[in-house]
Amino acid sequence: MTTQSMSWLSIVRMGLVQTSLGAIVVLTTSTINRVMVVELSLAAMIPGILVTLHYALQFLRPRWGYGSDVGGRRTPWIIGGMALLALGGAGAAVATALMTYNFYAGFALAVFAFTLVGVGVGATGTNLLTMLATHVSSERRAAAATIVWMMMIAGFIVTTVTAGSFLDPFTPTRLIVVASAVSALAFLVATAALYNLEDANAPARAEMPARDTTTVKPSFRQSFVEVWNEPAPRRFAIFIFVSMLAYSMQDLILEPFAGIVFGMTPGQSTKLAGLQNGGVFAGMLMVALATNPRIGFGSLRAWTVAGCWASAAALLALVSAGMTADVVALKAAAFGLGFANGAYAVAAIGSMMALADTGTHKREGMRMGIFGAAQALSFGAGGFLGTLAVDILRHAVETPGTAYAVVFAIEACLFAVAALLAVNATASVDANAAQDNRSHVTQAGAHV
Numbered sequence: 001m002t003t004q005s006m007s008w009l010s011i012v013r014m015g016l017v018q019t020s021l022g023a024i025v026v027l028t029t030s031t032i033n034r035v036m037v038v039e040l041s042l043a044a045m046i047p048g049i050l051v052t053l054h055y056a057l058q059f060l061r062p063r064w065g066y067g068s069d070v071g072g073r074r075t076p077w078i079i080g081g082m083a084l085l086a087l088g089g090a091g092a093a094v095a096t097a098l099m100t101y102n103f104y105a106g107f108a109l110a111v112f113a114f115t116l117v118g119v120g121v122g123a124t125g126t127n128l129l130t131m132l133a134t135h136v137s138s139e140r141r142a143a144a145a146t147i148v149w150m151m152m153i154a155g156f157i158v159t160t161v162t163a164g165s166f167l168d169p170f171t172p173t174r175l176i177v178v179a180s181a182v183s184a185l186a187f188l189v190a191t192a193a194l195y196n197l198e199d200a201n202a203p204a205r206a207e208m209p210a211r212d213t214t215t216v217k218p219s220f221r222q223s224f225v226e227v228w229n230e231p232a233p234r235r236f237a238i239f240i241f242v243s244m245l246a247y248s249m250q251d252l253i254l255e256p257f258a259g260i261v262f263g264m265t266p267g268q269s270t271k272l273a274g275l276q277n278g279g280v281f282a283g284m285l286m287v288a289l290a291t292n293p294r295i296g297f298g299s300l301r302a303w304t305v306a307g308c309w310a311s312a313a314a315l316l317a318l319v320s321a322g323m324t325a326d327v328v329a330l331k332a333a334a335f336g337l338g339f340a341n342g343a344y345a346v347a348a349i350g351s352m353m354a355l356a357d358t359g360t361h362k363r364e365g366m367r368m369g370i371f372g373a374a375q376a377l378s379f380g381a382g383g384f385l386g387t388l389a390v391d392i393l394r395h396a397v398e399t400p401g402t403a404y405a406v407v408f409a410i411e412a413c414l415f416a417v418a419a420l421l422a423v424n425a426t427a428s429v430d431a432n433a434a435q436d437n438r439s440h441v442t443q444a445g446a447h448v
Helices: 008-039 045-071 075-099 103-135 138-167 172-194 197-205 220-228 231-249 254-262 266-290 300-324 327-356 364-396 400-425 427-446
Strands: none
Touching (some): 008 045, 008 103, 008 138, 008 172, 103 327, 103 364, 138 172, 138 300, 138 327, 220 231, 231 400, 254 400, 300 327, 300 400, 327 427, 400 427
């Protein structure tokens, strides 16, 4: 299937949708999480249950992708998902405020609100990536993934800084006002960014086979089975699950590791997390630049495999730093882990986009839904398993550093397994890219 090139401006507009999504998500999973634990003195497992619910609902991603496959348009699903997400973001704030008066009523409302958040994220994220996959040419995929993901992180940063300044001095009413304003603004920005975007790019897909309106549309089950029986998407979904499990296990334990083993203050461990995120940015940019056709240094497949091996090496460096209590080594390992994770993430997302746009026509949304479900479920499970493993090991061994070292070593092994899986899981990506390049050359020759 030949994919035409979406303009850079259109890619940035889609990045604005991801920015808006990130703004609401970080408000619910970070700010409201903190308010429940600190200001309301609730058990940490309360927001933990709600965030886990948000991740668990990502198993519905194939259903949202299937819906847009059948309808033939992604925009209504993205806007509908953003509407649910915005309602969920505002509802989560109302539920948190209600908990100060009636915990059970507030918690019930919070469950409903986080359900909306989970469904909204799934519908929006799946179809946004599907639109990118079907409209961005192979040589721009890594750069497009970098732009969209960096804009999402920008949404995290802007929201936390801005909302944080308006939340002080804290009151439940102020939380509702700020959360509602952020949610409404995010929805408006996303809607404006999507205006006429899909229709403007529709002529680029004119060479695709016309839709046959006389045939009966396949059921969700039939569509899912057809895609799962395709070897390439199935192998890639398994790779995504294993690699994201390794990726996410350190997410909730790196800062506690720095505090317990190295005696870092909250401010110092936060700076360490910032250093790691700086590495993520650097890794993303490097892969985006390296895979540019003018540079051509490595393919998406090569960078995916290399990113997994480099992540495994960085985790082993964390093990070594913990054993020697060397702060400089810790900082170097944290930056290296971020750099490797960033490189792996962009290459994997680019590969995901490439594989979504191959195989049977009109199954792009289903493929992206399966990939997204594997990613989200694995990410949620990884964070939980990482913390659970540390808690168990700290009771089983004498020194905390050893407990963390074992978990980091397990993650390194998972990344090594993921690297081996990636060799076959991304094998068709380079072949498809080469086919696209030959197609572009043929088209260019036809116009000479």
